Amino acid sequence: MSIGESSRPVTLAIIGAGQRGSAYAAYAEKFPDLCKVVAVADPWKFRREKMSKVHNVPKENQYDGWKSFAEAGKICDAVAVCTMDDTHAEVVGVFAPLGYHILCEKPMANSIKDCVTMVDSVRDTGLIFGIGHVMRYSPYNRAVREVLDSGVLGEIINIQHIEPVGWQHFAHSYVRGNWKNEATTSFSLMAKCCHDLDILSYYMGKDSPKRVSSFGSLAHFKPSKKPKEAGEATRCTDCAYERKCPYSAKKIYLEPVMSDAEDPERWAQHITDIVDIENVGKAIAEGPYGLCVYNGQNDVADNQVVNIEFESGATANITMVAFSEVVCNRSTRIHGTRGELIDNMETFTVFDFSTQEKKTVVPKQEGGGHGGGDMGLARAFVKAVAEKDASHLGVTPEDVLRSHLMVFASEASRKEGRVVDYGQFEKEQKALYSK
Known part of the structure; x- marks a missing residue:
């Protein structure tokens, strides 16, 4: 049916x-x-x-x-x-x-x-x-995958992918918010970029990862980087440096509500039930979202690069960085032996080396989060349940586990300072924990 x-x-x-x-x-x-x-x-x-x-x-x-x-x-x-x-x-x-x-x-x-x-x-x-x-389920990424499957780019040699988290988003979620501390949640690469590594797997198809290396750190959001003018202040409401600070809780949460901002509840809706001046002001005066970003309550990396070598010899790298104007507006460059694809989550270009022609593709926009990916996944899941056919998801639980293990292997590389043999890593971890 x-x-x-x-x-x-x-x-x-x-x-x-x-x-x-x-x-x-x-x-x-x-x-x-x-x-x-x-x-x-x-x-x-x-x-x-x-x-x-x-x-x-x-x-x-x-x-x-x-x-x-x-x-x-x-x-x-x-x-x-x-x-x-x-x-x-x-x-x-x-x-x-x-x-x-x-x-x-x-x-x-x-x-x-x-x-x-x-x-x-x-x-x-x-x-x-x-x-x-x-991200697998957005019309945009499906259109990219169609180009890759068509062979117009030839053999994929290298992929470069960047996830610009956004300075306000990172401060909200990974310094003050739910994902700030690895002991209580997870490391930032997992929390923020597990589906970025998954989309690489999606692009590369059956080509398996061979070796992984990673570098990164908590470079900025720590006590040693606290401006001298901030003194001993622990909250933005009490800080002499607040007007100069780009991470001011007043600027991020309260001032948009007080003004005619295009989206005044953008961040404030996540810190209080009722979004008005009184309740937002109370939240930043008393709650975690008004704490100084240099207090040291956080420990997850604010920048990280991941390098992957695949079995075919192809390579890929991912950069996650907190410090950007755009919020999660990912960009990717895919280099093949016959052409190149450059994308920005809205449009992409395909350049053919043989004809020297460049084509611009504008995939259908369905609205919703992640370029229509939220709706796309919900649609695929509902269809799979209705028809009792998991193939509509286009991915198996084992595939999901593999992309997560890629993230864990990357973090192991970052923390241990070594190149990780992915095949060996996967084999060892499954042997340790699988039934």
Whole structure:
């Protein structure tokens, strides 16, 4: 039965009603005949009730966390697991035996052991398992892949990819926010760029990684870089340097709300339920998002490069950097033996060495996050569930594990100062943790 012929929409529970949960729930809002959100679980009452209102979720299907939802047994077809990274393995380990199809937000987990365990828990169950590597599913990246598959570039020799995180985004998420500390979440390459390494795998197809090296550090957001004018201040509200500081919490959260900014709630909506001057001001005066970025509460790298050699001899490098004007507007250069592709997530050019002709491609824009990738992944997952056909996802749990192991291998290289033999690394880690 095709998704268009299904007698009812796929029923979905959102586990974690934050930004990522909302992104996947938006698919059900846009295509109610294909997918329906029937339950919401989140300890934050405001977010739980807000999402439930949008999707008409009854009170009895609103849960204060994933555990209370699990106690209800199986009440729908699938779950979108959008809890914090360090809970993913435990949550998936509980929901899989209940028979839920699972869409798990990236990354899979914070440790190799948990990633391997998660794949083991869904292997051979017949369940649909998807991961939030949304970049694979954007119309843009699919158009790039079509060019690569066409052979017009010849043999791929090198890929250069940059992820400019954005100075405000990095300060918000990785210095003050949920992903600031490796011990409680994960290292920044995993949290921010696991789907960048995945998109390299997507571009390279069956060509496997051979060797990996990486360099990077926490170069700026640390006490030794604190401006002298800031003195002993620990909050932006008490700092003499605040007006000069690009990372001022007042500038990032409060002033846009006080002005006629184009998107006044851009960052403020993530630090308080009610976005107004009073509540945002209180949040930065009392909460973590008003702390000085040089306090030392964070320890994840703010810049990192990853170099990969593939079995074919092709090479690739990824740069993640906090310090950019653009926010996550990735750019890529793909060099082949017969041509070159240059992209910026909106358009790309293809130059043919033989004809010396350059073609500009403007892929369809579907809206939503990650260039339409959020909607693309939700669509593929819902179709896979409706038709009980995991091939619609275009990736297996083993593929997902491999791209995560590439990230872990990169971080091992950075921390240990060595080139990692990827094949050996993968073999050793699976031997340690797989059933």
